[in-house]
Amino acid sequence: MLSQETSLQNQSVDERFSLVYEELRRIASTLRHAESHATILSAALVDEAWAKLKNSPELAHTTTGHFKSIAANAMRQVLVEEARRRNAQKRGGGHAILLTLDDGHQHIVPVDVQLIDLDTALTELQDMSPRQAQVVESLFFGGMTVSEVANGLGVSESVVERDWRAAKAWLATRIRPDKE
């Protein structure tokens, strides 16, 4: 994902990533409890993680922008993991990926399934256009702004907008729709 990294730095990237990932995971898990119904604003979450981690040695030479793109990726992983976990919980026995509700006759494709679809499609997108996948990750999961992303990638904002628009549309066709 971080296409400009040199192999020399790869190792520390992994370390950095693990750190961020762990922190986000921890935060996310606190929200899993039934009592707490706070809505996650990804930016807030990432800010919280950044505040926690910015002084740690591993991230010494990381810019905020860079951190955020790491965090974006981490965030994606955290959420997808959560989704898989939930989905696996539900499965026990039946095949119903599609949650057909016999009572209210309200057919909903649950969000965890949709998120997994998104993740799969995003991985595909990575093969087709790494830059675009990065754009999606940063904008959507990382809560970054268009200009931040443009800066980080070294392209103009309109390139980022166009990338985002097309990627959004294509990814949307790969996600099972909510049956509204």
Place this chain on the structure above:
Amino acid sequence: MNPERWERMQAIFDAAVGLDESERTVLLAGVCHDDEEMLDDVRRMVEAHERGDSLLHSGLPALASRLIDGGLASLAGREIGAYRLVKLIGEGGMGIVYRAERTDTGKQVAMKFLLGANMSAARRALFALETNMHAKLSHPCIAAQYDAGHLPNGTPWFAMEYVQGERFLEYFETHPCPLPDRLRIFQQVCGALEYLHGKGIIHSDLKPSNILIDESGTPKVLDFGIAKEFRRETQLLPELRIMTRGYAAPEWQERGLVDRSTDVYSMGVILSQLVTGDVGKTRRRELDKICGKARRSDPAKRYRSVEALARDIEHFVKNEPLEGMPATRWYRLERFATRRRAAVVAGTIAALLFAAMATFFTVRLAREKNAALAEVQRTKLVERFLFNLFQGGDKEAGPATEVRALTLIGRGEQEAKALDHDPQLQAEFYGVLGRIYQQLGQFDKADALLTNAVNENYSAVSLLALGSLRLEQGRFDDAVRIARKTLDQPELGELERAKAQSLLGGVLNAQGKYTDAIVLLKQAWQIQSAHPAAREDLAGTFVALSDACFFQSRHAEAESWMQQAMKVHQQLHGRNHPLVAMDWRALGHIQVQTTHFLEAEKCYRAALAIEEGWYGEDHPETADVQIYVAQVLEKEGRLAEAEPIIRKATEEIKRAYPEYHPRVALALCEMGNFLFVEDRFAEAEPYYKRSLEIYGRTLGEDHLDTNGIRNNLASVYLKQKKYAEAQKIFEQSIDSLERTNLGNTLNAGIARIKLGRALTRQGKYRQALVQIREGCRIVSAIAGPNAEWLKAIQPDLEMINKSLSTKTGSGETY
């Protein structure tokens, strides 16, 4: 997919996105002409882009909150307030819904929780508002609220009526129902919305998933997720504008403006999705107009209220074209004079009014002592009435829409209300209007007005108008009663006597008592031909006389009467009037019966020319005559010409009417007939079957026409040697005719004869003989001893006699 292909796809997408639908289609077709998959993919991308409702568009916060907070799934079994949660049944933009039950009674409820309440004071306030409002609402189509509260952590909830049902549009997939019924349900939803609006609440998030239809077919509006209190212009913060793109009005989406018409817009979208399947061209256009008006982007141009929308739908529903005519293989009855024509031209309304007015004023004139004074009064009254009637209306020449025609008459009703000072006159006006409604096929309205007229003014005129309506409604006993009552009136005017006799004659015709009918009708004729004021009535009497003779196979007389009818109609209305076309048709039928096919063709084509001129070509009303033309061409052996005509006409009819409609059944029957006479029995069978199904469902199992088609179906079974099936159907038909007191009609007689044949072929000789004897008795009583049927049955009788005399009582089946 490889990167190059993806690049290409994106480039096309980028270009396509800015274009409108038609330009886009052209572009895509041009660019992707060699690659259908690409075309498809890009198109789907564009759709996704326009819909804008995917996970990615909603944003991470929404997704994450659903994901994380969905941990509430673990709440099942938990007790909250007086309830116990059972199962998560839905996730929405603002919260989640559980099915729950009362811990004491077990009563099922739905419990809704608002998530993220801690985050936003605005949201919480909104929810509180919603809860508050909901408690005061009480309407059969709105889910009731029972209770509300807070979780320990502050999450608000409320408990409401648990509605088990299917979502609005899906319901119709599992419960097929014809358009009028669907529209009725739609109207009920409108009623709920009117109620809400009356209380100052705008739903603002209407969509099919928010409207459930329960097992009893009652719609229930749910989830006023963001129902707003009614204000002139409300600005809702962007993050609170949770709406479903497709259904949300543009001013709501873009500027957060909410008003009653916001709901109108959503209902318009839902309505356009409601109407699928076969609706005729004309009907479709009308519906499109209604939908279009509900969905205007400019709220000022929309319906002002849900009520206005519901009213237009009412108009549409009530305007259903009426049932067609009965026709079986061996008889056709064109109802005389009062032909139902919903698409009557405005000009014709004026003409009808004038004619009707003239009639009743003339009648009234006879009662006035001071003729001169009456004359002045009359002219003034009529003038004023008509002036007010047409004032402010669009006086365009040419066909008015059904809506406009009815609006005009409705206005007439209003005008008549102003005649309270003269109840007798008023009642007479009502009578006039009632008759016009009848002409237009608006039987309910006609019924109301004419009954009213009779109650207000128990006069012969009113009674007769009502009686004629009853005849057309098929309520023969009522018609007879009314006619008799009229004849009992003291000081009955001559013309009224004649009309009553004519009415009775019409009933007798319909009941198959042709000889009696003729006697009465001739008496009526004598009187009417002497009165210049009774020309229209006279024409009607001529038609009835013609019918009566026709069914007695007295064709020459039938022709002569019908020609006289046409002469009067032409004098009164000109040569190109639908009534004249009707007479041409009837003449055509007579020619067919006497095997003068070329003559018949001329008559039918004359009728067709008039009707096409009147309604326009390709109008479903002309399908009737097209079918007759086809039938006669078939008789002339010009099959190749005939078949396409009848197929086309049948399709026209199927398109113009709802699936279950007598007119469609009739068309299918005629198609069956066509195939039958060509000995294509196996092809004819499904048409008859379907036709029977439709007749049974719409007119009822015992209706004359249903029985008519039964006989057709049974006949085709006979021809295919499916004797047992034929027997069953003939028996059904005879039972039905007996049940409705029509056991002595021509149809019943023929049915028995044919049943006899079916029995004979199965070797059930004794039974066969019984049926044949009875059938012959009936037929010869009506049609004379030389009727075709009696000749046809000879071979069967011979066979039976032979079998019965050779067999000696053993092994016979019954």
